[in-house]
Amino acid sequence: MSSEEVAAGAEIKAVPIRHPGRWIAAAVIAVLAAMLVHSFVTNDNFGWSYFSQYGFTAPILHGVAITLELTAAAMAIGIAGGVVLAIMRLSPNPMLSSVSWVYVWLFRGTPVLVQILLWYNLSYLYPHLSLGIPFGPTFVTADTNDVISALTAGILALGLNEAAYMAEIVRAGILSVDAGQSEAAAALGMTRGLVMRRIVLPQSMRVIIPPTGNETISMLKTSALVSTIAVAELLQQTQGIINRTYATVPLLLMASLWYLAMTSILTVGQYYLERHYRRGSGFSGPDQTLPGRLWHAIRYIRPGNEQAALLSTGSEHQR
Amino acid sequence: MSDTPMVRAVGVRKRFGVNEVLKGIHLEVGHGEVMCVIGPSGSGKSTLLRCINHLEKINAGRLEVDGELVGYAERNGKLHELHDRVVARKRAEIGMVFQHFNLFPHMTVLGNIIEAPCRVKGVPRDQAVAKARSLLAQVGLEGREESYPRQLSGGQQQRVAIARALAMEPKLMLFDEPTSALDPELVGEVLAVMRDLAKSGMTMLVVTHEMGFAREVGDKLVFMDEGVVVEAGAPRDVIATPQHERTRAFLSKVL
Numbered sequence: 001m002s003s004e005e006v007a008a009g010a011e012i013k014a015v016p017i018r019h020p021g022r023w024i025a026a027a028v029i030a031v032l033a034a035m036l037v038h039s040f041v042t043n044d045n046f047g048w049s050y051f052s053q054y055g056f057t058a059p060i061l062h063g064v065a066i067t068l069e070l071t072a073a074a075m076a077i078g079i080a081g082g083v084v085l086a087i088m089r090l091s092p093n094p095m096l097s098s099v100s101w102v103y104v105w106l107f108r109g110t111p112v113l114v115q116i117l118l119w120y121n122l123s124y125l126y127p128h129l130s131l132g133i134p135f136g137p138t139f140v141t142a143d144t145n146d147v148i149s150a151l152t153a154g155i156l157a158l159g160l161n162e163a164a165y166m167a168e169i170v171r172a173g174i175l176s177v178d179a180g181q182s183e184a185a186a187a188l189g190m191t192r193g194l195v196m197r198r199i200v201l202p203q204s205m206r207v208i209i210p211p212t213g214n215e216t217i218s219m220l221k222t223s224a225l226v227s228t229i230a231v232a233e234l235l236q237q238t239q240g241i242i243n244r245t246y247a248t249v250p251l252l253l254m255a256s257l258w259y260l261a262m263t264s265i266l267t268v269g270q271y272y273l274e275r276h277y278r279r280g281s282g283f284s285g286p287d288q289t290l291p292g293r294l295w296h297a298i299r300y301i302r303p304g305n306e307q308a309a310l311l312s313t314g315s316e317h318q319r
Numbered sequence: 320m321s322d323t324p325m326v327r328a329v330g331v332r333k334r335f336g337v338n339e340v341l342k343g344i345h346l347e348v349g350h351g352e353v354m355c356v357i358g359p360s361g362s363g364k365s366t367l368l369r370c371i372n373h374l375e376k377i378n379a380g381r382l383e384v385d386g387e388l389v390g391y392a393e394r395n396g397k398l399h400e401l402h403d404r405v406v407a408r409k410r411a412e413i414g415m416v417f418q419h420f421n422l423f424p425h426m427t428v429l430g431n432i433i434e435a436p437c438r439v440k441g442v443p444r445d446q447a448v449a450k451a452r453s454l455l456a457q458v459g460l461e462g463r464e465e466s467y468p469r470q471l472s473g474g475q476q477q478r479v480a481i482a483r484a485l486a487m488e489p490k491l492m493l494f495d496e497p498t499s500a501l502d503p504e505l506v507g508e509v510l511a512v513m514r515d516l517a518k519s520g521m522t523m524l525v526v527t528h529e530m531g532f533a534r535e536v537g538d539k540l541v542f543m544d545e546g547v548v549v550e551a552g553a554p555r556d557v558i559a560t561p562q563h564e565r566t567r568a569f570l571s572k573v574l
Contacts, residue, residue: 184421184480187372188435188487189411191404198438202425 047250054241055254063237064258070154070223070233075216077159082166087196089171100167107164113225115161119153120229154226154233162219169211173204206277213270217263224259234258323386325350325491325522326371330380333366340366342546343380348491348539353523355533355554358543359569364526367543368493371524372413373406384413385490411439414484418496420476422468428455428479429464432486440487447486454482458512474505478512485516492516494525530574534558542566 040046054060088100107115123144132138148156177200185195227236238255242248326348333341340363348354356364369375370382373390382389390406391398401409423431432454433447442450455461458478468476477497484492494513498506510532517523517536527533533540533554540554542561550557550566558574561567 178421180417180419180421181423183374184415184417184423185435186374186407187410187413187415188483189407189409189439190435191407194438198434199423203423 045249046253047247050245050247050250051254051257054245054251055257057241059232059237059240060234060254060258063232063234064262066151066231066233066237067220067223068262070151070158070226070231071216071220073155074158074162074223075219077155078162078166078215078219079212081160081163082168082170083201085163085167086170086174089167090174104164104167107161112157112161112222113228116154116157116226116229119148119157120150122148122153150226150229150231153229154223154231158219158223158226162215165215166212169215170204170208173206173208174200176207177203209277210270210274213266213273217266217270220262220266221259324348324383325352325385326524327383328367328380329382331367331370331377331382332379333363333370333375334378340546341370341377344543344546344548346541346548346551348522348524351520351522352538353517353521353525353536354539354541355537356524356526356541356543357528357530357533357569357573358549361545362543363546364543365495368415368495368524368526371491371493372410372415384409407439411435411487412490414487414489414492416477416480416484416492416494416497418499420468420473420480420500422476422480422483424468426467427464428460428466428468428471431468431479432483435483436486451482451486454485455479457485457515458482459508472505473501474508477501477509481509481512481516490522492521492523494523494527496526496528498527498529528573530558530570542569544569 040048085100085103088096089104091097126144128141129144129147130138130141132140174196181199181203182195185199190198223233224235226233227239230236234255238251242251245251324347326346328344328346331341331344332339342363344363344367346354356367358364366375370377371384371389376390387409388398389409390401392401393399423434426434429448429451432451433442433444436442436447436450437444452461452464455463458481460475460478460482463471463475463479468479471479481497497513498509501509506529510529513523513525513532514536525532525537537554539551540557541551542549542557542563542565544565550561550563557566558570561570
C-alpha cells in the first residue's frame with residue numbers, strides 16, 4: 001500500500017492466507033460421501049421400497065403422534081417439576097431443600113428404563129390407590145392398573161425423571177442472576193416469592209432456555225424406551241410392522257429418518273429461541289459449519305445488505 | 320413524635336464469621352436531616368446502611384428507624400424476629416440506591432419504577448404510571464419511559480434508580496456510594512438530583528466519597544474507620560478542623 005493510498009483512506013487489499021488443508025479435507029470427504037451414496041443406490045439390502053410402502057401408513061403416523069405427545073407431556077411435567085424442585089432446593093427451609101436434594105439424587109441416580117418399568121408395574125407394590133385421611137378412613141379407591149395406563153406410566157416415568165435434570169438446569173439459571181437484583185427488589189419491599197417470580201426467574205431464562213431445548217430433543221429420542229411397556233409410539237409401531245415383514249433394518253432406518261426429521265424441526269426452533277434469549281448479552285459467534293454459513297448467507301444477502309452478510313459469515317477471503 | 324430520630328443506632332455490632340465489621344456504632348439521624356458517611360473502604364459504611372433496612376442482621380446493639388426496632392419486635396423485654404412479610408413491609412418505607420444501580424434489565428424504565436408500587440403497595444397501574452412520569456421529570460429523564468436500562472448511560476441509570484426508590488414514597492433514603500461506579504463527567508447529574516431531594520426535606524443517609532457534596536448538602540458528616548465512628552459533626556468543621564489523626568490522614572488523601 002502506498003502512502004498516498006493510506007492517506008486517502010483506501011481499504012486494505014491483502015493477499016489472503018491459503019488453506020490447503022480445507023481443500024484436502026473437502027476431497028477426502030467428497031470421495032467418502034460418493035462411496036456412501038453409491039452403496040445406498042446399489043445395495044438392495046437397504047430395502048428402500050419399505051420406506052415408501054410403510055413410511056406414511058396409519059400405524060406409523062399414529063406412532064409419530066404418540067411420540068410427540070409423550071415428548072410434550074413429559075417435558076411439561078419435567079419443566080414444571082424442575083422449577084418447583086429448583087426453588088425448593090434454594091429455599092431457606094431445610095426440609096424443602098433436603099426433599100429436593102433427595103429427589104434429584106434418586107431420580108438421576110437410577111436408569112430411566114428401570115423407572116419406566118417400575119411405574120408400569122406399580123400395581124405390584126400398590127394394587128389399589130385410595131384418597132382419604134392418612135391412617136384413617138378412605139373416600140375413593142381405584143385399581144392402580146385402571147388409573148395408570150401404559151401411556152400414563154410412560155409419561156410419568158419420563159416426566160418425573162426429566163424433572164430431576166430440569167431442576168439442576170433451573171437452579172443454575174437462578175444462581176446466574178446477579179445477587180444485586182434480589183437485593184434491590186428486597187429493598188423495594190418485595191417478598192421472596194415476588195422477587196423470584198418477577199425479577200429472578202425472568203432473567204434466568206437466558207441461561208435456562210438453551211439446555212431446555214437440548215433436553216427436549218433428547219426426550220424425543222428417549223421416549224423410544226417406552227416401547228418396552230408396549231406404548232404405541234413410533235418405535236413400537238415400527239416393531240409391529242417388523243414382526244410381520246421381517247424387514248428389520250430397512251424399517252429401523254425408516255423410523256430413524258422420522259426421528260431425525262422431528263429433531264431437525266426442534267433444532268431450528270431451538271436456534272430461534274436461543275437467539276431470542278441471547279439478545280443483548282454479548283458474543284454470538286457465527287456458525288462455521290457449511291449449512292450454517294449457507295443458511296446465514298441466504299438469510300442476509302438481500303439488495304444493499306451483501307456487506308453485512310459477508311462480514312458476519314467472515315468468509316469473504318476464502319473464495 | 321418528631322423528637323424521635325429517623326435513625327438511631329446504639330452500640331450496633333455486626334460480624335461476618337469471625338470478622339467484626341461494625342464494632343459498636345452510635346449515631347442519630349433526625350427527620351429531614353442529610354447525613355453523609357465517609358471513610359476508607361472496609362470501614363463498614365455500606366454494611367451499616369444494609370443493616371438499616373435489614374438486608375443484614377445485626378449481632379448486638381439496638382437499631383431503630385422512626386422509633387421502631389429494625390428486624391425485631393420487642394414484647395415483654397424480649398426480642399422476637401419479624402416475619403419476612405413484616406420485614407418486607409418495613410423495607411418498603413425505606414428507599415435504597417446502590418453503587419451499581421441494580422435496575423431490572425428485563426423491564427423498561429417505566430416497568431422498573433412502577434413494579435414495586437403496583438405489586439407491593441397495590442397502587443392502581445394508571446396512578447403509578449402518572450407518578451412515575453412526574454418522578455422521571457423530577458430526575459430529568461422525561462420521555463425515557465420505554466427505554467431499557469442498558470440503553471442508558473450510568474448517570475441516567477442511577478437517576479432512574481433514584482426515581483424507582485422514590486416511587487415508594489419512602490420516609491428515609493439510603494445511598495450506597497451512588498456515584499462511585501460512574502464516569503467522572505456523569506457524577507454531577509446524579510449529585511444534582513440528590514441535592515434537590517435534600518432540599519425537598521427528604522431524610523437521607525449517604526455513603527459517599529464526594530467531599531464537595533458532603534460539605535454543601537450534608538447536615539452532619541460522619542467519619543468511620545475499622546467499624547467505629549471516629550468523628551462526627553458539622554461537615555465544615557470535620558473537613559476544616561478534624562480532631563482525630565485518622566480523620567486527618569483520610570481527608571488528606573481524598574481532598
